[in-house]
Amino acid sequence: MRTLFYTSKNSRLWLWAGLATLGAAQLPGSLLAASGRAPQPATTLRAPTVTVQLTGYVFEDPNYGGGAGRARGSVISYPSAGTRVELYDAAGAFVGSTLTNAAGQYGFAVNSGDTYQVRVVNSTVTSLRPFGTLAAPLLPVQTYAGLGTDANAPNRVGGQAPQLADAGANTTQGTLSALTTSTTTAESVVSVTAGSTNTAGPDFGYNFDVVVNTNDSGQGSLRQFVLNATALGADASLVQAGVTRSTTSTTTTALPTGRETSIFMVPDGQAHPGLLAASAGGPASGLTTQRGQQVALITLTISSGPLRVVGANAALTTIDGGTQTANIGDTNTAVLSEGGTVGTTASFSYTSFSGPEVQLLGEYNAANAVTARKPTNAVNVQADDFTLRNVAVRNFGNFGGNGAIAFDNVPGRNGTLAGYAGDVGPQGPVRAILENNVLGSDASSFTMPSLFASNEGDNGRNNQHIQYDVSGTVNSALFPEKTMTVRTNLIGFSERRGLHVQGNAAITAGYNINFTVFDNVFRGAGVTNNPVSNTASPYATSSAGGVEFILLTQPFLEVYNNAINGPGTVSSYSTFGAGSDGLEINNATVNVPGNLPMNARRDAGSARTGSRIEQNTISNQRVGIICQSNAEFSIFALDDLLFRGNLILGHLLGMNNQGARQQIQNNTVTGNAGTGFINTGPDVVFTNNSFDTNTSIGLVVGDGGDATMATPIPPASTPTRPAVTGVVIGPGNIFTTNGSASQSAGLSIVNGTTRARITQNAHFANGALGIDLANNGVTANNNTLDAAFPNQELDYPILSSGTWVGEVLTVTGFVGTGVGQTAFAGALVEIFRADNNPANQSGEVIVGDGRDVAHGEGRAYLGTLVADANGRFSGSFAVSGNLLALGNFITATATIGSGATAITSEFGNN
Known part of the structure; x- marks a missing residue:
């Protein structure tokens, strides 16, 4: 039996x-x-x-920061309750399934001595971190899988095939192999043999921040990281145990605490902590070869849209491609920039800028309309405290001004520029850091992208690189730190602007935009004169350029140590004319005829204390720096800025300022095809600047709409524009070799209401007068102060005698047409060594005298005398031999008044 x-x-x-x-x-x-x-x-x-129990744990490792996975008992971990765990036999036949308990533990009754395969369904792994409403399921990435005795348990980051997604639950009880398709597989599978007694099974660890493939979406993608990070809360408690490496450094730094940072671990097929080599059963390379370099190239599709940093827990999110460099290695060894000098005396903070290992590339579809051939944005941010670093970004933003990296937080106007009209973010702080990125080109070469086709929107470039359209942003009493910092980026070849910042005309009182921009290279922004430009382009006449701040109220601005190089200068200037501008600081939108509300007719007010534009090199644009209203009906610009140490060269117009109380110090304005600098702002002070080798006038002070201007600057003069008074030019400015071809002056004061004091500067070798009142050549003395002319056409001093003995100079003379001119009582008479080269600075001395006498420029300041009550002056002062020699000519200027009414004459005859 x-x-x-x-x-x-x-x-x-x-x-x-x-x-x-x-x-x-x-x-x-x-x-x-x-x-x-x-x-x-x-x-x-x-x-x-014998039946035994096979048990193990499923856990979240919230602070995993890359590299080797970490066992459950070695770190602070969270149990994953309710996770589905499936059991298969050695041949892959389905045996059964269970759910983990509150401790994250699973258990199966198995036969001792038999071999099984334990599988975790990744989509059922949970987090104990708080989370808000989920726009999509949370999907983690495996960081640890195996027994405690398994040396490879920490080296299975990403699972069996990181380029695929984990298959769903095996509810049909099919075989394990049946779960593998072209897009899915069983990612978390470990084989184990049951012992003769209860047996410890494999543990499985997971993290929600790991990026292990270059897919547009799904498990292990960058998009999934953003979905996870913006849903999960308690970011401030994170202490991610990893490192990153920037594009400007060869060393690694620890990941910041209290933030949620992307952990890139896209395999390259080699062995690394956390990954087995492909030859040893690890994953194949997920990198793309680009100009001989290996890059994690992530193509974002038009249908999926941008990576959206939005939601209740979206704050404190960081996308950092430097974790790929730190964890996988420097697979992109291309050097994109080598630092160097910037401004008049500064240098970049780095000596070498290496290509990043991660790039975002927008899909291109020629079959779509021109407004939809690329994704609207790469990243769309509607949350506070966002960081993007060590990433290349190219080919995003369609016609209409969309930005590759877009910040959109304007109630009622969301999406007009940034692309999401359906979202209305709250008014409040939107702080961010963008650093060490390459915006506008591939990760392996900071050069003009190759063309996809010939039409606008098809050229492989971003429309705008960084677009910041927000309302209010930072309440200075609550958030004194900067709203946004843009530093150490390579930003180039945009269809429109490199950086565009636009506030809201109805910013809540007490809110400000605080911006710091430094150590960046801006190159080739704006389509005109770029090789990809064509007359069919909607931006063929665009005046967009490197950096633009618009519609700001009392902001804090720092723009320093940047190189802003444009696509080239242009031959003419008009309100909507061709070309691109280097740095624009405007307080209004472009004028829309008949729509006064759109013209933002309001005062931008004063920049906050410490605001500065300093040590930048700005070259090859239509205009180097513009600080003015951008609308014909808006008459106010941002005031109280410091412009210091900037090198402004190679433009049609070097700089145009309309703001009040600006400090213009130590700048070099040189080699511009038109005028060097036009100032239409009151109470501006110029000290220690150099205006040289500009084709037209070195410096013009007065309303730019004046009909006498050789190169008028729009917008046209309006009756309500403030008078240009209180301007001080000196000491220490140099005006030389300007207007050589056009026979233009070194310094010209224009418009009848303009009042400026000119003191202790150097004027020489200009194409016409050193100082020209009304820009019409020598203004001979007429013994009259005429309020209808610039500086009231103040008479200059006429020197009667001058002797230099024992390095003591003695000078006598008078201001006006003769002695007894009480209108010039107390005038300050500044004496200079004269320079009459070229010898085309001649004219009458007194109106109607018919003479043609040299009025050579004042090359070197020698000293000052004071006229008596009758306009006469006489006196002596020491002058060293390195300033004056026997036989030199001398000349003089007169200055009367103080403050807003102070005025200075042209140089006198010599």
Whole structure:
């Protein structure tokens, strides 16, 4: 007789019953003979099967920061309750499934000695971190899988095939291999053999911040990281245990605490902590070859849209491609920039800028309309405290001004520029840091992208690189730190602007935009004169350029140590004319005829204390720096800025300022095809600047709409524009070799209401006068102060005698047409060594005298005398031999008044 015992599923044991004795356990395949019975047919025997418990844990490692995975007991971990764990036999047949308990533990009753495969369904892994409403499921990435004795348990980051997504639950009880398709596989699978007693099964660790593939979306993608990070809360408690490496450094730094940072671990096929080599069973490379370099190239599709940093827990999110460099290595060794000098005396903070290992590339679809051939944005931010670093970004933003990196927080106007009209973010702080990125080109070369086609929107470039359209942003009492910092980026070749910042005309009182921009290279912004430009382009006449701040109220601005290089200068200037501008600081939108509200007719007010534009090199644009209203009906510009140490060269117009109380110090304005600098702002002070080698006038002070201007600057003069008074030019400015071809002056004061004091500067070798009132050549003395002319056409001093003995200069003379001119009482008379080269600075001395006398420029300031009550002056002062020599000519200027009414004459005859 045979009795069949079932011990567990798929396990059967056949035993012979009724035997008299069993002297010993029989091996399988033995024949038993009992009590003289004839031998029976052979039967295979197995030892009695023992059922044991196979248990393990599923956990979240919230602070995993890259590299080798971490075992549950070695770190602070969170249990994943309710996670589905499936069991398969050694051949892959489905055995059963269970859910983890509150401690994250799973358990199966298994046969001792049998081999099984334990699988975790990744989509059921949970987090104990708080989370808000989910726009999509949370999907983690495996960081640890195996037994504690398995040396490779920490080296299975990303699972079996990181480029695929984990398959869903096996509800049909199919085989394990059936879960693998072209897009999915069973990512978390570990084989284990049950022991003779209860057996510890494999543990599985997960993290929600790891990026292990370059897919547009899904598990392990950058988009999934953003979805996870913006949904999960308690970021401030994170202490991610990893490092990053910037594009300007060869060393690594620890990840910041209290933030949620992307952990890139896209495999390159080689062995690294956390990854096995492909040759040893690890994942194949997920990198793309680009100009001989290896890059994690992430193509974002038009249909999926931008990476959206939005939601209740979206604050404190960081996308950092430097974790790929730190964890996988420097697979992109291209050097994109080598630092160097900037401004008049400064240098970049880095000596080498290496290509990043991660790039975002916008999909291109020529079949779409021109407004939809690329994704609107790469990243759209509507949350506070965002960081983007060590990433290349190219080919985003369609016609209409969309930005590759877009910040959009304007109630009622969301999406007009940034692309999401359906979202209305709250008015409040939107702080961000953008650093060490390459915006506008591939990760392997900071050069003009190759063309996809010939039309605008098809050129492989971003429309705008950084677009910041927000309302209010930072309440200075609550958030004194900067709203946004843009530093150490390479930003180039945009269809429109490199950086565009636009506030709201109705910013809440007490809110400000605080911006710091430094150590960046802006190159080739604006389409005109770029090789990709064509007349069919909607931006063929765009005046967009490198950096633009618009519609700001009392902001804090720092723009320093940047190189802003444009696509080239242009030959003419008009309000909507061709070209691109280097740095624009405007307080209004472009004038929309008949729509006064759109023209933002309001005062931008004063920049906050410490605001500065300093040590920048700005070259090859239509205009180097503009600080003015951008609308014909808006008459106010931002005031109280410091412009210091900037090198402004190679433009049609070097700089135009309309703001009040600006400090213009130590700048070099040189080599511009038109005028060097036009100032239409009151109470501006110029000190220690150099205006040289400009084709037209070095510096013009007065309303730019004046009909006498050689190069008028729009907008046209309006009756309500403030008078240009209180301007001080000096000491220490140099005006030289301006207007050589056009026979233009070094310094010109224009418009009848303009009032400026000019003191202790150097004027020489200009194409015409050193100082020209009304820009019409020598203004001969007429003994009259005429309020209808610039500086009231103040008479200059006429020198009667001058002797230099023992390095003491003695000078006598008078201001006006003769002695007894009480209108010039108390005038300050500044004496200069004269320079009459070229010799085309001649004219009458007194109106109607018919003479043609040299009025050479004042090359070197020598000293000052004071006129008496009748306009006469006489006196002596020391002058060293390095300033004056026997036979030199001398000349002089007169200055009367103080403050807003102070005025200075042209140089006198010599």
